Structures are given as C-alpha cells and as structure tokens.
Amino acid sequence: MKVVVIGAGVAGLGIAWRLARGGARVTVLERASVGAGATSASAGMIAAAAEMGHGDSPEAAFARRANGLWPDFAKELEAQSGVNIGYRRNGSLMVALRNEVRRHSHSAENPGAANLHAQGADITMLDGETARAKEPMLTGNVAGAIWAPHEALVDSQALCRALAVAFVRAGGELQSNETVVRIETDAGHATGVVTPFKTHKADAYVLAAGAWSSRIEGLPPEAVPPVIPIKGEILVLAQPAGARLPEHTVWGNEIYVTPRGNRLLVGATVERAGYDTSLSQDAQEWLRKQSNGLMPSLEEWEIAEHWAGLRPASPDGLPILGETAVKGLYVASGQYRNGILFAPAVAEVLSRLVLERTADVPAFSPLRFAGTKPDTVSVIETPHKGGEWRTGF
Ligand SMILES: Cc1cc2nc3c(=O)[nH]c(=O)nc-3n(C[C@H](O)[C@H](O)[C@H](O)COP(=O)(O)OP(=O)(O)OC[C@H]3O[C@@H](n4cnc5c(N)ncnc54)[C@H](O)[C@@H]3O)c2cc1C
Incomplete structure (x- = not known):
C-alpha cells in the first residue's frame, strides 16, 4: 500500500512512522521543515490530569490511553532513532495561590479537585507547606496544590527529529x-496531491497539516476539516549559575512552568490571531509578571528565547481523526493544546485505520462537522489581550 502524508509535525510523522513499520510505502510532504509548526513551539507536557481530569468524555479516555502508550512509544522511538527525546515522568503540581483559591479550577479547595479525586485520578492533595517542600521556589502565597505524579514531559523539538529519523530508517x-x-478528487475518492513539483499518487492520503489543515484547495466543503489556528506564546528562561531548576511542571497563577534541559519554559498565551506568529511585548510582560508571582526568584532569570506557535483547534474542541467524506482521505488534526500528549494514540488509531480499517474513534470522526466553516471555533483567551482567565498549553 502506498500512502502520502501531508505535514511533518508530531501527528504526521507519528502516523507515517507507524504506517512504514506496518509495511506501507509512505511519503511525507512538508511545506517547510520537520516540526516547523506547533510541535516545535509546544511545551512538551504530557498532562492528562492537568488538562482533562479523569472523566468519561471521549477526550479524557483518549488522553489516558495516550498517556499509557507514552513510555513504550518513547522507548521504541529512542531505540530506533538513536535520539534522546527527554521523556520523563516528572509529575505536575497544580497550585492554588491564596488570592485565586475561589476561581482556580485546579484549586485544592475547588470542586474540580474533588471531582478529580472522585473520578479515581491518581492525585494527592497537598497543603501549601508540603507543596513548597516539593518545589521550594514557589511563593509563600500558596494555599494548596494537587500533586499528579504520572504527568510527564518530552522535548518536542527532539521528538520531531527522532520521529523523522525513525521514519526514514523504517523505509519512509x-x-x-x-x-x-x-x-x-474524482467521484468522491481522493486521487492525488499536487505540489509545485509534481502530483503524488497513492492508495491513501493523510492530511496532518496542523492549523493549516483547512487551507488546502480542491476538497468539497464537507471534506474540509474546520480547523483554525490559536496562537500561543512561550518564554524560555535561562537558569542563572548556582540556581536550582524546578523539578516538576507547576501550574498556577494562570500559567505553567516546566523544565527543559537547563532552561525553564513559561507558557502560554491563548489568542485568536489568525496565522500571525509575531512575538508580542504584551505577551512577554504578562508571562513574566505571572511567573514572578508564582516563583519570585524567577525575576532574576533572563529570557533566553521567546517563541510563538499555532495550535490546531476544532469547533467542538475535540480532535478530528478518521476518514473524511472523500474516500481514501484521512485527517489527523484539531488536537489543540494536547497534540503532544495525544501523539502515540493518534499514530496508533490512524495507522490502524488506514492499514486495517479498524480502531476508529467515532467521537472524533471528521464526518461530524459536515461542511461546518472553520470560523465557528470558540476559545477563551488569556488576559494579556483583555480576555478571561484560562491557562492554556
Ligand atoms: C505554545 C504552545 C504550547 C503547547 N504545549 C503543548 C503541551 O505542552 N502539550 C501538548 O500535548 N500539546 C501542546 N501544544 C499543542 C501541540 O503543539 C499541537 O497540538 C501539536 O503539535 C499539533 O501537531 P500537528 O502535527 O498536528 O501540527 P503541526 O506541528 O503544526 O504540524 C503541521 C505541519 O504541516 C505542515 N504543513 C502545513 N501546511 C502544509 C502544506 N500545505 N503542505 C505540506 N505541509 C504543510 C506545517 O509546516 C507543519 O510542519 C502546544 C502548542 C503551542 C502553540
């Protein structure tokens, strides 16, 4: 079987690698370079509980499934690529500051935390003092925290490199x-993809072009995935000599901080800004102010990098995963803030669907939108532009 995959982000490369390992002849077409989209811009958190709790929704179930696949996925990927992707279960602390106890959805005194507990999530409630003992850089203003030991992280830039190497080594x-x-398309079937160089013909096509998945011409409206870009900015702080780096991912004061190598990522803004990826002074100041409020000594840390990326969002907030109204054309998009977390499950579901016609997730079917326009997506933006409170990946 021959397959063409459009897009070399975590979704396209993960699927392509699995397809190639499953015996398909696979070509990945990437507009720019490996990981050029949201994947390299992401914080790399594998945070099922922090984002989705432990509910029965298809998304939460998918997140748990993906989280469970991650350790073997990482091990196999590193073995086959020879690239260290920095995967580790460092755990998340979801902190409530005294002034935000009433409104913070992850607050130890908030029903959201009780729900997580009731639903059987593997979490522990900590008082402020215990939370500070775990992360001494935290402000003394911590009221309490939820400790989620199974949350993990990965270096998403290394992840892309590893997937590309493993894919090519598998014959891709x-x-x-x-x-x-x-x-x-012809008579409701996908028949080729056209680039400036040639028309590529295959038995199946996978559209994994992230936030750009709705922008490729030629499809009938009912087959266009209604994905729109949601901008996110991240600051990278350099660890000063002699300073300790936080060990865990810490959520609180409307942001998160998470370690990568000897640096600390502070994220992220959530903004509807079209395809603009320019860096904004507003975002930088807001992220700086919030991280200083969470860990006052970060004031001394210098900004090493500042970047922006575009998350692929869908109208109902769920991934879009499966065959479209055009036969032979599959979509993997709409993962929004969770594309790194979801990656092993996306790769598994879509590769099996293409190769064996099994393992579909009906709730994520592209057919549910039937011609919905991409502009119907609604998101809650971060306050740096006057939006409401919401921590976003
Ligand atoms: C600031 C930020 C922080 C994030 N943090 C996290 C996190 O901590 N955890 C998490 O799980 N998720 C996180 N995310 C979300 C995650 O990054 C995305 O959900 C995920 O990377 C989407 O992967 P993708 O492969 O679908 O898209 P992308 O990585 O965007 O890849 C799409 C690729 O398609 C290519 N392309 C586009 N159009 C074409 C075309 N016409 N022809 C050929 N190629 C094309 C692009 O160049 C790109 O390389 C974050 C996102 C952002 C922006």
Whole structure:
C-alpha cells in the first residue's frame, strides 16, 4: 500500500512512522521543515490530569490511553532513532495561590479537585507547606496544590527529529520544502496531491497539516476539516549559575512552568490571531509578571528565547481523526493544546485505520462537522489581550 502524508509535525510523522513499520510505502510532504509548526513551539507536557481530569468524555479516555502508550512509544522511538527525546515522568503540581483559591479550577479547595479525586485520578492533595517542600521556589502565597505524579514531559523539538529519523530508517521518504497546494478528487475518492513539483499518487492520503489543515484547495466543503489556528506564546528562561531548576511542571497563577534541559519554559498565551506568529511585548510582560508571582526568584532569570506557535483547534474542541467524506482521505488534526500528549494514540488509531480499517474513534470522526466553516471555533483567551482567565498549553 502506498500512502502520502501531508505535514511533518508530531501527528504526521507519528502516523507515517507507524504506517512504514506496518509495511506501507509512505511519503511525507512538508511545506517547510520537520516540526516547523506547533510541535516545535509546544511545551512538551504530557498532562492528562492537568488538562482533562479523569472523566468519561471521549477526550479524557483518549488522553489516558495516550498517556499509557507514552513510555513504550518513547522507548521504541529512542531505540530506533538513536535520539534522546527527554521523556520523563516528572509529575505536575497544580497550585492554588491564596488570592485565586475561589476561581482556580485546579484549586485544592475547588470542586474540580474533588471531582478529580472522585473520578479515581491518581492525585494527592497537598497543603501549601508540603507543596513548597516539593518545589521550594514557589511563593509563600500558596494555599494548596494537587500533586499528579504520572504527568510527564518530552522535548518536542527532539521528538520531531527522532520521529523523522525513525521514519526514514523504517523505509519512509521525507520531502521537506514541498507544499501541497491541492488535493485532487474524482467521484468522491481522493486521487492525488499536487505540489509545485509534481502530483503524488497513492492508495491513501493523510492530511496532518496542523492549523493549516483547512487551507488546502480542491476538497468539497464537507471534506474540509474546520480547523483554525490559536496562537500561543512561550518564554524560555535561562537558569542563572548556582540556581536550582524546578523539578516538576507547576501550574498556577494562570500559567505553567516546566523544565527543559537547563532552561525553564513559561507558557502560554491563548489568542485568536489568525496565522500571525509575531512575538508580542504584551505577551512577554504578562508571562513574566505571572511567573514572578508564582516563583519570585524567577525575576532574576533572563529570557533566553521567546517563541510563538499555532495550535490546531476544532469547533467542538475535540480532535478530528478518521476518514473524511472523500474516500481514501484521512485527517489527523484539531488536537489543540494536547497534540503532544495525544501523539502515540493518534499514530496508533490512524495507522490502524488506514492499514486495517479498524480502531476508529467515532467521537472524533471528521464526518461530524459536515461542511461546518472553520470560523465557528470558540476559545477563551488569556488576559494579556483583555480576555478571561484560562491557562492554556
Ligand atoms: C505554545 C504552545 C504550547 C503547547 N504545549 C503543548 C503541551 O505542552 N502539550 C501538548 O500535548 N500539546 C501542546 N501544544 C499543542 C501541540 O503543539 C499541537 O497540538 C501539536 O503539535 C499539533 O501537531 P500537528 O502535527 O498536528 O501540527 P503541526 O506541528 O503544526 O504540524 C503541521 C505541519 O504541516 C505542515 N504543513 C502545513 N501546511 C502544509 C502544506 N500545505 N503542505 C505540506 N505541509 C504543510 C506545517 O509546516 C507543519 O510542519 C502546544 C502548542 C503551542 C502553540
């Protein structure tokens, strides 16, 4: 079987790697370079409980499934690529500051925390003092925290490199700097993808172009995934000589901080700004102010990097995963804030669907939108532009 995958982010590469391992002849077409989209911009948190709790929703179940797949996925990927992806279960602390106890959804005194407990999530409630003992850099203003020991992280830039190497070693063909401009169809079937260089023909096509998945021409409206970009900015702080780096991912004061190597990522803004990825002074000041409020000694840390990326969001907030109204054209998109967390499950579900026609997740079917326009997506933005409170990945 021959398959063409559009997009070399974590979704496209993960699926392509699994397809190639499953015996398919796979070509990945990437407009720019490996990981050029949201994947490299992400914080790399594998945070099922912090984001989705432990409920019965299809998304929460999918997150738990993905979280369970991660350790073996990481091990296999590192073995096959020889690239260290920095996967580790460092645990998350979801902290409530005294002034935000009433409104923080992860507050130890908030029903959200009780719900997590009631639903059987593997979490522990900590008082302020115990939370500070776990992360001594925390402000003395901590009222309490939830400790989620199974939350993990990965270096998403290394993850992309590893996936690309493993994919090519499995026999895959990776074409960077080759933009898909059109998908051709005939009588309801996908028949080719057109780039400036040639028309690629295959038995199946996978559209994994992230926030750009709705922008490729040629599809009938009912087959266009209604994905829109949601901008996120992250600051990277450099650890000063002699300073200790936080060990865990810490959520609180409307942001999160998470370690990567000898640096600390502070994120992230959530903003509807079209395809603009410019860096804003507002975002930088807001992230700085919030992280200083969470860990006052961070005031001394210098900004090493500042970046922005575009998350692929869908109208109902769920991933879009499966075959479209055009036969032979599959979509993997709409993972919004959780594309790194979901990656092993996305790769498994979509590769099995293409190769064996099994393992579909009906709740994520692209057919549920039937021609919905991409502009119907609604998100709650962070306050740096006057939006409401919401911590976003
Ligand atoms: C600031 C920020 C922080 C985040 N933090 C986290 C986190 O901690 N944990 C988590 O789970 N998720 C996080 N996310 C979300 C996560 O990054 C995304 O959900 C995920 O990376 C989406 O992966 P993707 O492969 O679908 O898209 P992308 O990584 O965007 O990849 C799509 C690729 O398609 C290519 N492409 C586009 N159009 C074409 C075309 N016409 N032809 C060929 N190629 C094309 C692009 O160049 C790109 O390389 C974060 C996102 C942001 C922005």
